[in-house]
Structure formats: C-alpha cells, structure tokens
Amino acid sequence: MEKKLKVAIIGCGGIAIGKHMPSLSKLETVEMVAFCDIELKRAEEAATNFGTKDAKVYSDYQELLKDEAIDVIHVCTPNSSHCEITVASLEAGKHVMCEKPMAKTTEEARLMVEAANRTGKKLTIGYQNRFRSDSQYLHTVCSNGDLGEVYYAKAHAIRRRAVPTWGVFLDEEKQGGGPLIDIGTHALDLTLWMMDNYKPQVVIGSTFHKLGKKEKAANAWGSWDPKKFTVEDSAFGFIKMENGATIVLESSWALNSLEVDEAKCTLCGTEGGADMKDGLRLNGERYSQLFTEKVELNAEGVAFYDGSEESAADKEARLWIEAILTDKEPVVKPEEALVVTQVLEAIYESAKTGEPVFLNR
Incomplete structure (x- = not known):
C-alpha cells in the first residue's frame, strides 16, 4: 500500500469541507490534486486548505475528468447531479465515492450501478453512519x-x-x-x-x-x-x-x-x-x-x-481508500444504496x- 492515490473533489460545499476533505487529509495513501466547484472561489479555497502545492482548480467537472492522473473522484454536489457526474467519472476511468443519497430516482441509481459494472471501477455511497x-x-x-x-x-x-x-x-x-x-x-x-x-x-x-x-x-x-x-x-x-x-x-x-x-x-x-x-x-x-x-x-x-x-467519517474514508488499494469490495455497495x-x-x-x-x- 505504498502508492498514493490522486483524489479529486467535485463540489466543494459543506459536506466536502466538513467530512470528505478533512478525513482524506489524514491518510498518507492519498493526495488531493484537483478541486471543482461552479463557484471557482470555493474550489480555490479548498485547494489552498487541503490540496497539494500544484493542485488544480476547475469550474467545469468535465475538464477535470480529462486529467488521466486522477484515480478517485468524490462527488459532493446536489442530488440532482449525482448520476450525471458519477457516470461520467466512472467512464473516465475513475473510482467514485458519491455522497448520499445515491440519486434522486431509481433509474438514475441503476445507471450508476451499470456504469460501475461496465467500467470495472469501484463505486460507493457516503453512508458514514x-x-x-x-x-x-x-x-x-x-x-x-x-x-x-x-x-x-x-x-x-x-x-x-x-x-x-x-x-x-x-x-x-x-x-x-x-x-x-x-x-x-x-x-x-x-x-x-x-x-x-x-x-x-x-x-x-x-x-x-x-x-x-x-x-x-x-x-x-x-x-x-x-x-x-x-x-x-x-x-x-x-x-x-x-x-x-x-x-x-x-x-x-x-x-x-x-x-x-x-x-x-x-x-x-x-x-x-x-x-x-x-x-x-x-x-x-x-x-x-x-x-x-x-x-x-x-x-x-x-x-x-x-x-x-477514529471517527465514523475518518473510518469511512480510510476503508474506502483501502478497498481501492487492495481491490476489495467497499463496505457500502452500490447495489445496496440503489435499494x-x-x-x-x-x-x-x-x-x-x-x-x-x-x-x-
């Protein structure tokens, strides 16, 4: 487990600042290299507080996904965009942690599960409790x-x-x-x-x-x-x-x-x-x-x-990253979140x- 996974955060609002970024920052196996938010200032502040020295910022997540060096995406946007961003991230070859709930509708959740199965990338949902x-x-x-x-x-x-x-x-x-x-x-x-x-x-x-x-x-x-x-x-x-x-x-x-x-x-x-x-x-x-x-x-x-x-949020982040590094199933399986x-x-x-x-x- 010597490799450091390069993580990007899409959506730099309250849940990202309060849970995802602080927990990821405690892991030696992770470095946060990219941040995206429709309000660019929030992405810039997140990069300053949690990113690597050369961390990039974006206002368009599709531009972020073009970076082949990124291994993992954390989707922390409003529920209406969970499906769109998650599917695009999986198809770009990234593993995805999407905040709860999985999606607004069952159909959207199914599209997310299908994308994970199709791409072979890991997908989990942020049920930290x-x-x-x-x-x-x-x-x-x-x-x-x-x-x-x-x-x-x-x-x-x-x-x-x-x-x-x-x-x-x-x-x-x-x-x-x-x-x-x-x-x-x-x-x-x-x-x-x-x-x-x-x-x-x-x-x-x-x-x-x-x-x-x-x-x-x-x-x-x-x-x-x-x-x-x-x-x-x-x-x-x-x-x-x-x-x-x-x-x-x-x-x-x-x-x-x-x-x-x-x-x-x-x-x-x-x-x-x-x-x-x-x-x-x-x-x-x-x-x-x-x-x-x-x-x-x-x-x-x-x-x-x-x-x-260890807090629930910290344990969630650690076990998620370990699941990627050791190629194991995440604790929260997307099929369960779909139900x-x-x-x-x-x-x-x-x-x-x-x-x-x-x-x-």
Missing part, C-alpha cells in the same frame, strides 16, 4: 445471528426543529425531497444493512408540509423562509419485504415530538432485539427471564484515555398517489 462504533457492533451482533430473524424494524430520523436553511436543501428540484431523502436515507440504509434484507415488496408512504409554512419559526439554524421551503417537512413510510419482514421509516426536520432520534434503528428478531435509543441496547429472554443489556462502547474512567477513537433510493422514491410516489407501490414485479 455505518462506520459509527455502535453501528459496527450491532452489525456484528446481527451478522452472528444473535437476534435471530429480524422481522420488524424501525428506521429513525426525527428532528424536532433542525431544518437546514443553507445551500439547496429546501429546493425540491435540486434535492429531490426534504428530510426523507436527506436524513431518512441514513436511517433506512442502517436498517436494511442490519437486516441484510434488500428485497422490498410493497411501500406505503405519507409526506407532510405543515410546519414549513410557519413564519419566524424556531429552528436550530435560524428561521426558514416559507416561500423557499418547497420540500416536505416530515415523511413516513411502511415497507413490507418479500419475506414478510416489515420496516417503519420516520423522518422529519420539524415535528412536534419530544422523541428525537437521527440515523438510528430499532430491530426485533426471533431471538432478541436491539435499539439505539439510549446508547446501544440489546434485549431478549434468558433462562425464562427477560433481560436488557447496554453495550459500553467507550473507556470512560481509564487514566490518560478518554475513549475517543434505499428505490424505497425512498416509492414513499414519495405513494404519498402523491395515495396508493401502495409494488416493487420488483
């Missing part, structure tokens, strides 16, 4: 069969008042939706991954645009402009899988609820259950008695050590039509 310590532990529990057959689950993505008011989050055309496609996507990805079940059969969904109409609303990032709030403020889905397993998905940016959970899941199996409500808790029956166990995932109380470890997009699209469709959406017929 899989790399949290509680997620990793719970996945081991599920993989070992400790919960038995998980037949009922809840995917949680509930904020009481935390509407993102910057960028294009409130723009339905560029994003494809609101909290469902923004944070609900994380909760659903986690849940499907834990269940190892990617065969949805029927989906029923509801979306609401109620609190988004309020003027001068309380909000973590300041009041939103109701006129620009063109997406739902909450969305809910009921998903039945081919084997009968059932998932309830809840998502909101603004909801009158004191029960707030984001990127978490609850699992109910034949041998036990688990949830992330108060840390990671496991439950079941042992020796004719019910039990609840809370998993300790830190080392509080140990002298000279605060229990801190997430398929279900989210079905929830939106069901909400519009008032009818269930049947999949994979």
